Amino acid sequence: MPTRAELARQIVAVSHALHHRGWVANHDGNVSARLDGGRFLVTPTAISKADASEGGLAVTDASGKAVEGEGKPPSEFALHLGAYAERDDVLAVVHAHPPYATALACAGKSIDVFLPEAIVSLGDAVPLAPFAIPSGEAGAAPIRALIGRYDALLLCRHGVITVGPTLELAMLRMELVEHLACILTLALPHGGVQPLPADVIAKLLAKRRAASGLLGAAAALAGGGAAPIEEASTPSPTAWTPAGPPPARDAWSGGETEAACSVVYGAPGVASAASTPSPASSAAPAAPADRNESLTDAVQAEIARLLQS
Numbered sequence: 001m002p003t004r005a006e007l008a009r010q011i012v013a014v015s016h017a018l019h020h021r022g023w024v025a026n027h028d029g030n031v032s033a034r035l036d037g038g039r040f041l042v043t044p045t046a047i048s049k050a051d052a053s054e055g056g057l058a059v060t061d062a063s064g065k066a067v068e069g070e071g072k073p074p075s076e077f078a079l080h081l082g083a084y085a086e087r088d089d090v091l092a093v094v095h096a097h098p099p100y101a102t103a104l105a106c107a108g109k110s111i112d113v114f115l116p117e118a119i120v121s122l123g124d125a126v127p128l129a130p131f132a133i134p135s136g137e138a139g140a141a142p143i144r145a146l147i148g149r150y151d152a153l154l155l156c157r158h159g160v161i162t163v164g165p166t167l168e169l170a171m172l173r174m175e176l177v178e179h180l181a182c183i184l185t186l187a188l189p190h191g192g193v194q195p196l197p198a199d200v201i202a203k204l205l206a207k208r209r210a211a212s213g214l215l216g217a218a219a220a221l222a223g224g225g226a227a228p229i230e231e232a233s234t235p236s237p238t239a240w241t242p243a244g245p246p247p248a249r250d251a252w253s254g255g256e257t258e259a260a261c262s263v264v265y266g267a268p269g270v271a272s273a274a275s276t277p278s279p280a281s282s283a284a285p286a287a288p289a290d291r292n293e294s295l296t297d298a299v300q301a302e303i304a305r306l307l308q309s
């Protein structure tokens with residue numbers, strides 16, 4: 001297990017990366033790690049993640065109460081505690097508001113994972129946790145209900161939370177969720193992403209389950225039948241620092257994604273439709289085909305409306 005000083009360094013590095021990538025704004029987002037003795041290290045409340053420092057981190061007990069130093073934990077740390085309480089293998093939690101993934105979460109969508117490698121890393125879905133004010137036990141409840149089976153969750157009308165056995169893996173999962181959300185958004189004008197065949201998903205989930213020692217308890221619970229086992233590659237935690245410098249905000253799409261987003265999420269008709277609570281926001285996520293269809297239908301309807309106007 002990394003030393004406390006090393007964990008503090010990694011929390012600060014992740015915090016700075018979240019800010020530089022535009023995945024948090026104002027005082028948004030929080031990063032934490034589990035320490036020995038039932039304590040936790042977490043970014044303090046009311047700071048920009050650009051200003052996170054090793055000496056300014058909060059140290060809490062198992063209930064989330066500050067026990068050392070002057071740093072005060074954020075109210076959203078309750079969400080982290082919910083994940084830690086559910087899974088002993090979770091040693092790090094990252095919460096942020098990356099724009100593409102958060103756009104989906106605010107539209108009441110979840111992600112059916114559509115890239116083969118991503119299924120090994122995340123499973124076959126990034127489900128949508130029902131909305132809750134993000135503090136206290138009520139805020140943690142939607143996390144606790146799902147985190148036993150998933151390593152990354154979209155938080156309805158809020159953002160994203162990821163967990164891992166290391167800060168590195170939790171951050172990489174955040175990166176992957178945002179990457180999937182970006183690709184999903186880019187594919188919308190082309191008719192949306194195509195789902196992988198069910199038998200392929202089953203084989204990939206078997207690989208994920210076989211790699212559970214590296215990927216955590218959720219991977220061990222992944223479904224799927226027998227398949228050739230290939231060892232998952234995980235970068236060495238000691239060699240890892242967040243990638244940088246970050247890309248320009250618009251580098252992914254050359255401006256096309258932002259234009260697509262304004263059509264998909266910024267138009268009044270779609271916005272009002274998205275504000276209607278979906279079944280997925282109050283219960284288990286809907287069937288994959290339903291979610292993909294509803295997203296694609298919303299885009300097509302909006303494009304048709306714009307062409308008629």
Ligand SMILES: [Zn+2]
Nearest residue numbers: 028029076159
């Ligand atoms: Zn948040």
